[in-house]
Amino acid sequence: xxxxxxxxxxxxxxxxxxxxxxxxxxxxxxxxxxxxxxxxxxxxxxxxxxxxxxxxxxxxxxxxxxxxxxxxxxxxxxxxxxxxxxxxxxxxxxxxxxxxxxxxxxxxxxxxxxxxxxxxxxxxxxxxxxxxxxxxxxxxxxxxxxxxxxxxxxxxxxxxxxxxxxxxxxxxxxxxxxxxxxxxxxxxxxxxxxxxxxxxxxxxxxxxxxxxxxxxxxxxxxxxxxxxxxxxxxxxxxxxxxxxxxxxxxxxxxxxxxxxxxxxxxxx
Numbered sequence: 355x356x357x358x359x360x361x362x363x364x365x366x367x368x369x370x371x372x373x374x375x376x377x378x379x380x381x382x383x384x385x386x387x388x389x390x391x392x393x394x395x396x397x398x399x400x401x402x403x404x405x406x407x408x409x410x411x412x413x414x415x416x417x418x419x420x421x422x423x424x425x426x427x428x429x430x431x432x433x434x435x436x437x438x439x440x441x442x443x444x445x446x447x448x449x450x451x452x453x454x455x456x457x458x459x460x461x462x463x464x465x466x467x468x469x470x471x472x473x474x475x476x477x478x479x480x481x482x483x484x485x486x487x488x489x490x491x492x493x494x495x496x497x498x499x500x501x502x503x504x505x506x507x508x509x510x511x512x513x514x515x516x517x518x519x520x521x522x523x524x525x526x527x528x529x530x531x532x533x534x535x536x537x538x539x540x541x542x543x544x545x546x547x548x549x550x551x552x553x554x555x556x557x558x559x560x561x562x563x564x565x566x567x568x569x570x571x572x573x574x575x576x577x578x579x580x581x582x583x584x585x586x587x588x589x590x591x592x593x594x595x596x597x598x599x600x601x602x603x604x605x606x607x608x609x610x611x612x613x614x615x616x617x618x619x620x621x622x
Contacts, residue, residue: 423484426453430464435493435564436478439471445598445616446585447472452482455489457568459530459556466491475595477502483620485580486573493566496525498593501535504569505609507587508577512613514539517577518587519549523557523567525592530559532567544608550575578622587615 452468469480469491477494490504501522508517518539523532532555538547552572557565573579576586589609590597598616603609 423451423453426455426462426465428456428462428464430462430467433461433463434562434566436461436466436480436491436566437471439473439478445588446619447479447481447588447616449488449618449620450482451621452484452489454484454487455491455568455570457489457554457556457570459558459568461491461493461566461568472597474590474597475502475592477590477592477595479590481618483622488571488573488576488578488618488620490569490571491567492569493564494525494592496561496563496565499526500524500593501533502590502592503537503608505587505589505591505615506571506576507612507615508575510585510587510612510615510617514542514612518612519547519575520544521549521553521555521569523555525565526561526563527557527559527565528561530556532557542610573622578620580622583619583621585617585619587612588618589615 448470450468450470453465455465456462466480466482469482469489472479472481474492476497477492480491482489492502494502501524503520503522505520506518509515516539520537520539522535522537527533534555536547536549537544538549539545540547550572553575554570555567556569557567578584578586589601591601591603591607591609594607596603598614600614601609601616602611602614609615
């Protein structure tokens, strides 16, 4: 399965069947597979929310350090898009230490304004962390009825070593989990498989426009250790747009050279 176009209703139906069979066989944590039931989101697409998250931190500079942040206030206005950020398109993204967002599929100003802002392909990201979890918010415009793939390489190797995984989230999802499909790297090829457990992806569902996501990834899925500095390989591909700009992809649009990945860095 490639990440290019051609995600017809039939192919998405087939994907749903495959995921259902996997779930019935007990082959994964419910939070780490595609399909429904990832939790109820409190909003539907494109309603009365306006504005941006305002003043997200630049992704440049040294990563933040120390402290155990608390929960975000959760009292800010709901937003449907993250604030535009400066032309921060270069790697690495320095994940900011920030408050703990609810990760319920609904963006709020006071949850993401403290994240590091990045223009990643055709999506705007806010990236931050707390004492044990990496958080990513993403927003943009639906453009292809296909997934955007978030690629991770915990050890940042130049060749596959078995820890690489990808999370595919559609830009016109029906379900709150983004009609999610996970992939792993097998001998240099990206194939459907199980991402590490504990990863949560949520959006409003019902084909929201703009599309927006909240994602949480435990340190354990990324090989990160609290209290230590470290980098993880990261790339994003959506409808032909890529981050970082020098990412090498094959004819199907999938990364084919791990050495061209960007990075997320932090003092975790």
